Amino acid sequence: MYKFVFSLLLSRLDAEQVHHATVGALALLSRAPVVKKVLHRRLAPRDPALRVEAFGVHFPGPLGLAAGFDKDAACAEGLAAFGFGHVEVGTITAHAQPGNARPRLFRLPRERALINRMGFNNGGAHAAARRLSRPRGVPVVVGVNIGKTKVVPESAAVDDYVTSAKELAPLADYLVVNVSSPNTPGLRDLQAVELLRPLLVAVKQVADGTPRRTPLLVKIAPDLSDEDVDAVADLALDLGLDGIIATNTTISRAGVSSRETGGLSGRPLKARSLEVLRRLRARVGDRITLVSAGGVENADDVWERLLAGATLVQGYTGMIYGGPLWASRIHRQLSRRLRLRGITSVREVVGRTAGSADTLGG
Numbered sequence: 001m002y003k004f005v006f007s008l009l010l011s012r013l014d015a016e017q018v019h020h021a022t023v024g025a026l027a028l029l030s031r032a033p034v035v036k037k038v039l040h041r042r043l044a045p046r047d048p049a050l051r052v053e054a055f056g057v058h059f060p061g062p063l064g065l066a067a068g069f070d071k072d073a074a075c076a077e078g079l080a081a082f083g084f085g086h087v088e089v090g091t092i093t094a095h096a097q098p099g100n101a102r103p104r105l106f107r108l109p110r111e112r113a114l115i116n117r118m119g120f121n122n123g124g125a126h127a128a129a130r131r132l133s134r135p136r137g138v139p140v141v142v143g144v145n146i147g148k149t150k151v152v153p154e155s156a157a158v159d160d161y162v163t164s165a166k167e168l169a170p171l172a173d174y175l176v177v178n179v180s181s182p183n184t185p186g187l188r189d190l191q192a193v194e195l196l197r198p199l200l201v202a203v204k205q206v207a208d209g210t211p212r213r214t215p216l217l218v219k220i221a222p223d224l225s226d227e228d229v230d231a232v233a234d235l236a237l238d239l240g241l242d243g244i245i246a247t248n249t250t251i252s253r254a255g256v257s258s259r260e261t262g263g264l265s266g267r268p269l270k271a272r273s274l275e276v277l278r279r280l281r282a283r284v285g286d287r288i289t290l291v292s293a294g295g296v297e298n299a300d301d302v303w304e305r306l307l308a309g310a311t312l313v314q315g316y317t318g319m320i321y322g323g324p325l326w327a328s329r330i331h332r333q334l335s336r337r338l339r340l341r342g343i344t345s346v347r348e349v350v351g352r353t354a355g356s357a358d359t360l361g362g
Contacts, residue, residue, distance in 0.1 A: 002323030015105040026075035035139045039081035040138040041241040045331040049338045053216035053312045054289045055242035061085035061331045066293045066314035067145035075126040080140035083328025090145030091178050096124035117262030119183045125167040131170040157200045165206040169214040180221035180248035182263045185297035193231045215242035222247035222272045233283040242291035246276045266317035270295025281309030281354045299333035307353040
């Protein structure tokens with residue numbers, strides 16, 4: 001049914017308008033206690049075998065929603081009610097900003113991909129903190145992804161991130177430093193270790209100082225060289241970070257016809273995202289939590305990422321093409337797969353084939 005609605009109606013409408021309408025509807029759902037609780041009981045992952053513990057946080061299932069959809073922390077509970085094991089909100093900046101000029105979001109249905117050059121459009125850290133401080137009506141793990149305000153120069157980037165962290169870290173189940181979006185000028189330069197180290201040290205000091213110590217992760221780009229991936233992995237271990245999210249969108253246009261500028265997500269990113277995950281796993285082993293994002297479309301993709309060493313997996317574009325029940329459907333399929341193999345916990349799968357052939361099958 002969703003495929004029919006998408007091809008007949010949604011694909012003909014402006015992508016950003018559809019996005020705002022969807023977020024608005026989910027925000028209303030988030031404030032409707034009875035409806036969201038009913039949906040949560042029906043659609044959220046409930047199989048104990050799917051439960052994951054990562055950096056001290058308990059997740060009901062391994063598949064979550066990547067940052068970029070709920071930019072202002074407006075609808076995390078509504079998204080959890082549709083079956084996501086966690087919701088990463090943002091990217092949120094210290095100061096409100098409108099983002100880049102429209103049009104800035106483009107569908108590529110043939111390639112099952114999106115291109116966005118949104119530019120961190122959001123209402124700022126203080127406004128997001130007000131929303132995150134509201135009591136949650138249904139269980140939901142909320143990660144908060146923070147980035148640099150566009151008008152802030154690189155020389156002041158550390159203070160800008162620290163401002164966001166002070167507002168949001170106490171309210172987050174985990175915090176993510178985003179230095180990998182291609183849509184804020186100069187942002188990706190911060191992935192260079194000599195610039196990334198002082199930034200992460202400063203934000204980690206804030207995260208470590210919250211009442212429950214907020215876990216800190218860093219999100220990297222798929223366009224880093226292998227040597228830079230290794231350098232970030234080594235830095236994360238050295239600083240005692242809790243995890244790495246790999247990967248953000250890509251500036252590559254390999255395999256797609258569109259030459260619109262911005263970050264490409266979806267199926268064309270699949271191979272490189274998996275390659276980066278495997279390289280990270282080979283570098284860090286199980287000493288740090290790896291979260292895999294990029295090109296995740298179905299249960300086979302989630303299974304492959306788990307086998308390759310990801311403890312958690314994230315999607316976004318897959319939901320756009322798969323519909324509102326996408327996460328719930330994948331969790332049910334993963335549950336059946338575990339049962340068929342006699343596996344009692346998804347944690348038994350993580351890293352099973354890292355560096356070897358897949359012995360657990362598809």
